[in-house]
Amino acid sequence: MKPQLNIFKNIDKTVLFLFLALVLMGWFNIYAAEVTDDRHSIFDLNQNYGKQFVFILTSLVIATTILMLDAKVFPTFSWILYGFFLVMLVGVLFFGTEINATKAWFRFGSFAIQPSEFAKYATALALASYISQVKSRTIDFPTRIKPFIILGVPAFLVFLQKDMGTTLVFASLSLMLFREGYIGFRLLITGFLAIALFVLTLIINEFIIIGAMAAITFFTAFIIRKKKTELVQLVALFVLLSGYVYSVDYAYENLLEPHQKLRIEVLIDENADLRGAGYNLHQSKIAIGSGGFWGKGYMQGTQTKFNFVPEQATDFIFCTVGEEWGFLGSIVVIALFLWLLIRLVILAERQRSVFTRVFGYCVASLMFFHFTVNIGMTIGLVPVIGIPLPFLSYGGSSLWGFTLMIFTFLKLDSKRLEML
Secondary structure (H helix, E strand, O other): OOOOOOOOOOOOHHHHHHHHHHHHHHHHHHHHHHOOOOOOOOOOOOOHHHHHHHHHHHHHHHHHHHHHOOOOHHHHOHHHHHHHHHHHHHHHHHHOEEEOOEEEEEEEOOEEEOHHHHHHHHHHHHHHHHHHOOOOOOOOHHHHHHHHHHHHHHHHHHHHOOOHHHHHHHHOOHHHHHHOOOOOHHHHHHHHHHHHHHHHHHHOOHHHHHHHHHHHHHHHHHHOOOOHHHHHHHHHHHHHHHHHHHHHHHHHHHOOOHHHHHHHHHHHOOOOOOOOHHHHHHHHHHHHHHOOOOOOOOOOOHHHHOOOOOOOOOOOHHHHHHHHHHHHHHHHHHHHHHHHHHHHHHHHHOOOOHHHHHHHHHHHHHHHHHHHHHHHHHOOOOOOOOOOOOOOOOOHHHHHHHHHHHHHHHHHHHOOOOOO
């Protein structure tokens, strides 16, 4: 392996700047959320903000190491990494530590590591490796189903850890599969409609929904009455959707855990269980709303500073942004994330290597899901499922996992004229 004299040669400076900006914002917001005055050092290693500083330093070491490696290392060792982290996901089921009813961490003294955060990275590499090796332009059924197996195995192991949030994160990789032609537009839309219909059925009586679908079916059938094939498909669709609507109640009562039911109930009715599952969301919306347009000022947020918002340094770190930086600061953070996502897609589209393009879309898909769901759950648009905001939330595993993804992609992109 040739020594790399300038590791930043051809590295996209925009992504590098956005990474550093978001990481620093996260560190200062964690500090603001956890101290009651400015007499505490931000480097205090006994506190979360001090530990986050160590995580940031180690992430920079990880980033530098990746940039020093030969770009061909990543496709070469993709399946080895995938297999290794599958073993880790199995091992945590037997030897892991349970935190908040989720058995997903290996604990070493006061330090805990979450293998699922690294499994996302390994799964993205494995998907890129497989799809880049498909030679045929026509994707047959066996070829189409294998990527779902690749992402389904780690997702199932994470599901066994009772970590529903991270399980759903793996589903976001379907956006990459859509880009590569493994999922059709109809199937993608059907998935979103199935989720919407599930929530709608919980709000409205199933008989009303089926009645409305029957009326739409009858009206459509009248218009296409001379097209027998379309009529058969229409009736079959009505029967299928009716069965789905009836199954929602059974799934809700028998398949979901009690805390998962409460999260959905809170999403439907924000005043439900204000002393329990609804407390987090209620306090989160108060904190964000109290910031107004300009915010209360750095380290002046009373809701987050005095621990009214649970998990304020991890899953609900955006509350600190909203309260102290206000609407304007929140828009800045959202704009930085959107800029990063758009830039990742632009870089992915300019690749000559299928491996790099697929991996880039995997990184963008995973980050998009984390970003939208985390902010959505703090303002009541999606259920609280407990996933961090990339780079801003406290935690070493999440920061290291996204650092691995970002800088691996940057390294591959820097060699795009050589990678075929």
